[in-house]
Amino acid sequence: xxxxxKSKIGDQSQIEQFIxxxxxxxxINHRNVVKLFGCCLETEVPLLVYEFxxxxxxxxxxxxxxxxxxxxxxxxxxxATETAGALAYLHSSASMPIIHRDVKTAxxxxxxxxxxxxxxxxxxxxxxxxxxxxxxxxxxTLGYLDPEYMQTSQLTEKSDVYSFGVVMAELxxxxxxxxxxxxxxxxxxxxxxxxxxKEDRLxxxxxxxxxxxGNIEQLKEVANLAKRCLSLRGEDRPxxxxxxxxxxxxxxxxxxxxxxxxxYTKKTEYLLSATSHSFNVDVDIGCSxxxxxxxxxxxxxxxxxxxxxx
Numbered sequence: 182x183x184x185x186x187k188s189k190i191g192d193q194s195q196i197e198q199f200i201x202x203x204x205x206x207x208x209i210n211h212r213n214v215v216k217l218f219g220c221c222l223e224t225e226v227p228l229l230v231y232e233f234x235x236x237x238x239x240x241x242x243x244x245x246x247x248x249x250x251x252x253x254x255x256x257x258x259x260x261a262t263e264t265a266g267a268l269a270y271l272h273s274s275a276s277m278p279i280i281h282r283d284v285k286t287a288x289x290x291x292x293x294x295x296x297x298x299x300x301x302x303x304x305x306x307x308x309x310x311x312x313x314x315x316x317x318x319x320x321x322t323l324g325y326l327d328p329e330y331m332q333t334s335q336l337t338e339k340s341d342v343y344s345f346g347v348v349m350a351e352l353x354x355x356x357x358x359x360x361x362x363x364x365x366x367x368x369x370x371x372x373x374x375x376x377x378x379k380e381d382r383l384x385x386x387x388x389x390x391x392x393x394x395g396n397i398e399q400l401k402e403v404a405n406l407a408k409r410c411l412s413l414r415g416e417d418r419p420x421x422x423x424x425x426x427x428x429x430x431x432x433x434x435x436x437x438x439x440x441x442x443x444x445y446t447k448k449t450e451y452l453l454s455a456t457s458h459s460f461n462v463d464v465d466i467g468c469s470x471x472x473x474x475x476x477x478x479x480x481x482x483x484x485x486x487x488x489x490x491x
Contacts (some may be wrong), residue, residue, distance in 0.1 A: 182233040183218060188226040198303035199227040205302045208276050213267035215290060215300040234298050240286035243351055250417065254391040255435070256295045257352040262287055262432055263297040266423035267346060269300075272421050278308040280336055284344035285325045285358065286351055296309040306336065324359030324369065330414050338377065339415030343371075346410025350374040353404055370477035371411050378408050399435050403428070 182306055186196040199220075203470065206217040212458060221228040271279040273425045281288075288301040304320050327343035330336055347358050350370050356363075358370045367373045377386045383404050385391070392400065406427055412418045419427070 183229045184227040184233045186231065188228075192313045194235055196227055201230060201305070202302045203229060204278050205279055205305045207277060208307065209271070209302075211267055211270045213263045213297050213299060214263075214270075215298045234290035234300070235293050236295070238287050239289040239291060239297070239348075240351075242291060243286060243355055244357060247373055249355060249388070250390060252277060252295075254393075254396055254400070257391065258428065258432055258435070259296045260289070260291070260295060261349055261352055261403070262349065262425065262428040264299060264427050265345065265421060267297070268419040269340055269425040272341070278338070280306045280308060280338055281323050281341050281344075282306060283325075283338065284348060284349055285322050287322075289348070308338075318437075322358075322423075324357070324371070327415070328413055337417045338421065341409050342418045343412075343415075344423055345421065345424065346407045346418075347371050349403060349407035349410065353388065353391075353400065353407065354386050375406075375408055375411050378404055396435065399431055414459040 186199070188199050198472040200222075203217065203220050206214075215234060218230045218232065220230065231319040236242075242252050247320075261298075268281065268284065271281060279302075281299070282304040282403055283301060284299075288299065290298040290300050292298065316334055319326070319334055321330075321340075322346070323329075325347045327340035329343075330340045347370060350356075351358060354370065354374065356370050359371075360368060374386065377383055383401060387400060387404075406419075406424065410424060
């Protein structure tokens, strides 16, 4: 099974985007980026042949009520971590740095295991190694567009960071990036999300079914990371490498916390069954709010490092 992307007949800009996508994808080999198998430019319209990703878009899973309920917080955090890892690879580890330029939930595909696959590199740009920014025509999707890029036309990797901040806000709230069905003050998710955190209203805007007593601190940390990504000035945003490292750290801490809770629950049940005397059990679930973990120090703690290719 493959997916074939077909250009609209006679649309020169589409053909240019296809060729651009093909050039960009030849630079990429990463498990969380959709794999290009081949292309055909001799036909009437260009064709690109990709691996077929079975489970549709992240956007569909977040905003379809029947699918959203199946998207637990653990799955959401996994998807965010994998996507951040792919973007960090594009910015830092590809043979030439790549700015995606259209990061959004509709361009993140999921396979049957809910593994994230970043897709659609038609608008992407290769960044010459001696440059940190590109002067380009503004291109992207409203609701995800970096406001600094919109004002200056200066494209940097921090533009992808802003867009990824919107993706994290979507994963946390279940709301669309831009919706004219919402009151004017809430139409733009990035703006209303940052306001809610500043006003200590985070718990009011989180998707109800992802919140439980054991993950509130983790949700707050991810929300604060998203808020930093949504800073209006690019220089105030973390790099994608820092974002990937922080999400990885939070995932590891979450797994350890769940394991500790399970151990302590069993121990407590045993002690309670063994005696009727009252006593206190001090449960330390090992949560940490430190954000100083370095990327390289956690690479070996997961099965595969963030920067690994396929």
